[in-house]
Amino acid sequence: MEKCSGKYYIGMDAGGTGTSVLISDGENDLFQMKTEGLNCNSFPRERIARSLQDVAEGLKENGYALADCGAIAIGAAGNNNPAADALLRNLLEGCGFRCPVTVCSDADAALYGALGEEDGLLLISGTGSICLGQTQGGRERYRAGGFGHLIDDEGSAYAIGRDIAAAVVKAEDGRGPETTLRGALFRHLGISGSPELVGYIYDMSHTKKDIARLARLISLPENEGDRASAQIIEKAVAGLLEMVTAVYGRMEARCGSPELPLVLHGSVLLGNPRIAGELTEAISHRLPGIRIAQARADAAHGAVGLARKHAEIL
Structure with missing residues (x-):
């Protein structure tokens, strides 16, 4: 294949199981591909090396010279630390890349995709949860949440899934109201009682993502009007609102605009209209200086933007 001419940039949005790879000239998308995950806390070095080698081979096959x-x-989640930074840089060099490399969190890439360098906030609620804000063209950064499912991640899919399981066992021993979540949860897991549920939750082979997948049960029509479901949703909204309030409170005095955009992102906020709706209503009442906005672009485009920005600084 004839090689494409001209400089290009690569942005990688690494999710829990796969990575979206975007090749751009800085203005236009040129080529896209998928590869495996790049989370250095979740995958062994050999698997990450194979994924990056796949990217290099995919570029060559489509006429893009690594030079x-x-x-x-x-x-990528789990990559915002020196060890991950060094590993990824070394592996990319081993693949034949000789260009500047930026390693950041998946939330950082999503923030740049959503807002570019505009003052504003990004609230993410997927498997985990975090709120980020920026002012001064991105030079000042603010954060609340995102400290992991064991001590944080309020309002996330993991937290909702955990609370669904908790509501079921509490209903059975009299600590909570009867709930339609019981039948939905047992059918989803293919079990018939709480002992099996406890076994599933504490089975070490089941990851936080398995628990997070339970969150979708809260949206089933059969659970509308269910008291326990309403309590879980109320708790999730309160946790997400708390993060936004904390970030906005620190930004308000330093931003140059009377109104700041907030972009909602992640499977919970984009996939559960009730949670997103109740959160939006709460924000409009309590934080009138915030307006809900649409993301400018996705995280892969955000990663491309960061690659180009950091290359221009060097």
């Missing part, structure tokens, strides 16, 4: 790559940015 023409101007910069790379990788946004």
Whole structure:
């Protein structure tokens, strides 16, 4: 295949199981592909090396010379630390890349995709949860949440899934109201009682993502009007609102605009209209200086933007 000419940039949005790879000239999308995950806390070195080698081979097969790559940015959960940074840089160099490399969290890539350098906030509620804000063209950053499912991640899919399981066992021993979540949960897991539920939850082979997948049960029509479901949703909304309030409170005095955009992101906020609706209503009443906005672009485009930005700084 004839090689494409001109410099290009690579942005990688690494999710829990796969990575979206976007190749761009900085203005236009040129090529996209998928590869495996790049989370250094979840995958062994060999698997990450194979994924990055797949990217290099995919570029070559589609006519892109590695020497023409101007910069790379990788946004992935678990990669915002020096060890992950060094590993990814070394592996990319081993694949033949000789360009500047930026390693950041998946939330950082999503923030840049959503807002660019505009003042504003991004609230993410997927498997985990975090709220980020920025002012001064992105030079000042603010954060609340995102400290992991064992001590944090309020309002996340994991927290909702855990609370669904908790509501079922509490209903059975009299600590909570009877709930239609019981039947929905047992059918979903293919079990018939609480002992099996406890066994599932504490089975070490089941990850936080398995618990997070239970969150979708809260949206089933059969659970509308269910008291326990309403309590779980109320708790999730309160946790998400708390993060937004904390970030906005620190930003308000430093931003140059009387109104700040807030972008909602992640499977819970984009997939559960009731949670998103109740949160939006609460924000409009308590934080009138915030307006809900649409993301400018996704995290893969955000990673491309960060790659290009950091390359221009060097």
